[in-house]
Amino acid sequence: MQTLIPYLAALHGIAATLWIGGMFFAYFAMRPAAVETLEPPLRLKLFQASFRRFFMWVWLFIAVLLLTGYSGLFARFGGFSASYLSLMHGIGLLMCIIFLVLFFGFYLPFSKAVSAGDLPKAAALLGKIRWTVFANLMLGIVITFVGIAGPYL
Ligand code: HEM
Structure with a gap:
């Protein structure tokens, strides 16, 4: 297990980077660009198609983060030996819960509404998706600070 630790830590960092980077791109680049260039029906379809792809990856990132996070926690630190680890x-768990709410509570009904052509409903759900992605992005930035600066504080 000890020889696996560097690889687990690297995988943890890679999964975190890809999840957080994807949210940053979606929120700060793709969404405003879509608003600027596409009419609502096409814009909603673009979000449906891109969320379908990105969220499938997020499931994988979450599995990797939890697996590598807890195995690293116990193999390297023997449990919650420092307060930044508890944080x-x-x-991390809060981000996973927010993603579950986003996926099952907002994204699946959003996707159904887009497919059914119910654009007002889809637009309302997209607003909720936007805020939950923003919340997870902010938490993702905080957690990165905690993970990297935590050992030195
Ligand atoms: C929920 C369960 C999680 C546990 C138990 C966990 C555990 C850990 C541990 C033990 C470390 C190493 C700390 C050190 O080197 O001193 C770490 C680092 C880190 N974690 Fe987590 N983590 C979790 C979730 C997450 C999530 C959801 C993210 C971001 C999306 C994340 C991002 C990071 C980052 C950026 C680092 C610093 C770089 C690295 O060591 O890979 N973690 N985490």
Whole structure:
């Protein structure tokens, strides 16, 4: 297990980077660009198609983060030996819960509404998706600070 630790830590960092980077791109680049260039029906279809792809990856990132996070926590630190580790675990689980709400509560009904042509409903759900992505992005930035600066504080 000890020889696996560097690889687990690297995988943890890679999954975190890809999840957080994807949210940053979606929120700060793709969404405003879509608003600027596309009419609502096409814009909603673009979001449906891109969320379908991105969220499938997010499931994988979450599985990797939880697996590598808890195995690293116990193999390297013997459990919650420092307060920044408890913070990492708390914020990490919160991000996963927010993603579950986003996926099942907003994204699946959003996708159904787009496919059914119910654009007002889809637009309302997209607003909720936007805020939950923003919340997870902010938590993702905080958790990165905790994970990287935590050992030095
Ligand atoms: C929920 C369960 C999680 C646990 C138990 C956990 C555990 C850990 C541990 C033990 C470390 C190593 C700390 C050190 O080197 O001193 C770490 C680092 C880190 N974690 Fe987490 N983590 C979790 C979730 C997350 C999530 C959801 C993200 C971001 C999306 C994340 C991002 C990071 C980052 C950026 C680092 C610093 C770089 C690295 O060591 O890979 N973690 N985490």
